[in-house]
Amino acid sequence: GLLTTFIFFISKSENERFSTIKFLLNHYIYRYLRYTIFYALILLIHITLSPYLGQYGPVYPIDGSETLTCRRTWWRNLLYINNFFDIRDGCMAITWFLAVNMQFHWIAPLFLLTVAWNWIFGMLVATAFILVDIITTAVIVSKNNYDHGILSDLYSNGSHWSNTSHNYMNDVYIKPWCRIAPYAIGLVLGYAVYEMYKRSNTVSWESLLPQRRLTRANRIKQILAWIFALFILALCIFGTYGDYSGHSLNRSERIAFLTLSRLGWAIGLSIIIIACFTGHGGIVNKLLSHSFFDSLAKLTYGAYLWHALVIFVNYLSRDQPTHYTVANILYNSIIHIIIAYILSFFTFLLIELPIIRLLKNAFKRPTLSS
Structure with a gap:
């Protein structure tokens, strides 16, 4: 999309x-x-x-x-x-x-x-x-x-x-x-x-937004965004671990997982894409680019x-x-x-x-x- x-x-x-x-x-x-x-x-x-x-x-x-x-x-x-x-x-x-x-x-x-x-x-x-x-x-x-x-x-x-x-x-x-x-x-x-x-005002994928020195507040927001994205992705992968470790999910949790896991995965990836697009992707952006x-x-x-x-x-x-x-x-x-x-x-x-x-x-x- x-x-x-x-x-x-x-x-x-x-x-x-x-x-x-x-x-x-x-x-x-x-x-x-x-x-x-x-x-x-x-x-x-x-x-x-x-x-x-x-x-x-x-x-x-x-x-x-x-x-x-x-x-x-x-x-x-x-x-x-x-x-x-x-x-x-x-x-x-x-x-x-x-x-x-x-x-x-x-x-x-x-x-x-x-x-x-x-x-x-x-x-x-x-x-x-x-x-x-x-x-x-x-x-x-x-x-x-x-x-x-x-x-x-x-x-x-x-x-x-x-x-x-x-x-x-x-x-x-x-x-x-x-x-x-x-x-x-x-x-x-x-x-x-x-x-x-x-x-x-540029056509360079590597500098689509003006690069500026991150303030402390902006850096904290960036770190929190990455943590949130990785948490969602990890939840989509390991969210059902309980069923394989003796702590089965209840019916509501299973319905929620099947209903929302793909949406959550898309949201997590979107945050990472935005981070890379705005020059805040770090080594992930360098690798994927x-x-x-x-x-x-x-x-x-x-x-x-x-x-x-x-x-x-x-x-x-x-x-x-x-x-x-x-x-x-x-x-x-x-x-x-x-x-x-x-x-x-x-x-x-x-x-x-x-x-x-x-x-x-x-x-x-x-x-x-x-």
């Missing part, structure tokens, strides 16, 4: 003849083509080649391929509506996130055009998004008595998903109305970042689409059970990441990069340097 809002206002400020209709066409068509062309290629590979990649393992022919389902449901993925169907009757289950992300992109103009007209009404739209998330998630979780640890129970019934985990995935985990709050926070943050950017991440970011989309196939082929083609240890999981995770990024590197150069350049030339997308 942050980049969507920021790029929108940059485009609007640099174009004296800004057209809402032209913006909407650009907003929808560019994003759809940017995501879908490469996505369709990976989907095609998944359908046609995956049955032949793990044929030496005894498990693979049974559970290792979504080919039959994909041939029947692929169109849901390309329309980005696959998260509205049963996740067990879908193709490339991990792509529920792409569907949710695209759906948020579709409704983002409700906020963008409103906040451009009147920032107060824009904030009301964002608040409505957040309330929809909180209320619907709380109601669904409470009604069905879902547990925060439900995802660890996905395969508790042999090789099949347990009914409770399956229902939670379908009802909450992959639904846009249960995930829109973090995106709304990003939209608001993008507007705040743009306002700071506009007042800074390293040029290494610029290159890595270009490969992330491809690695995301490749990684599930890499994992399936590795695990489901084995001819003996896997012994789970921390070292074993860590080793396999590193190997999976490396292979996924290698595949992404080659497909980025051969396919994704030409697509990006063609689309940017066709749609004249703005860049920060412009």
Whole structure:
């Protein structure tokens, strides 16, 4: 949401003849083509080649391929509506996130055009998004008595998903109305970042706001903001520790965690982003601003689409059970990441990069340097 809002206002400020209709066409068509062309290629590979990649393992022919389902449901993925169907009757289950992300992109103009007209009404739209998330998630979780640890129970019934985990995935985990709050926070943050950017009279990301010597009071505020952000992030990660240490959370605490943890995570990250943006990020800002991440970011989309196939082929083609240890999981995770990024590197150069350049030339997308 942050980049969507920021790029929108940059485009609007640099174009004296800004057209809402032209913006909407650009907003929808560019994003759809940017995501879908490469996505369709990976989907095609998944359908046609995956049955032949793990044929030496005894498990693979049974559970290792979504080919039959994909041939029947692929169109849901390309329309980005696959998260509205049963996740067990879908193709490339991990792509529920792409569907949710695209759906948020579709409704983002409700906020963008409103906040451009009147920032107060824009904030009301964002608040409505957040309330929809909180209320619907709380109601669904409470009604069905879902547990925060439900995802660890996905395969508790042999090789099949347990009914409770399956229902939670379908009802909450992959639904846009249960995930829109973090995106709304990003939209608001993008507007705040743009306002700071506009007042800074500079185009340098490293000095977007005037640097000044911190007073004692300002330094205390900065430290408190960092402590608050890290506390929220830690609470989202370790908030359910009691269930694993003999002090189980009660029903209200579990509902609160499932309802507010994603929102809290977004707020914590937003505080850190603001700190980095205003020159108060310290070593965190230096690390995240390293040029290494610029290159890595270009490969992330491809690695995301490749990684599930890499994992399936590795695990489901084995001819003996896997012994789970921390070292074993860590080793396999590193190997999976490396292979996924290698595949992404080659497909980025051969396919994704030409697509990006063609689309940017066709749609004249703005860049920060412009």
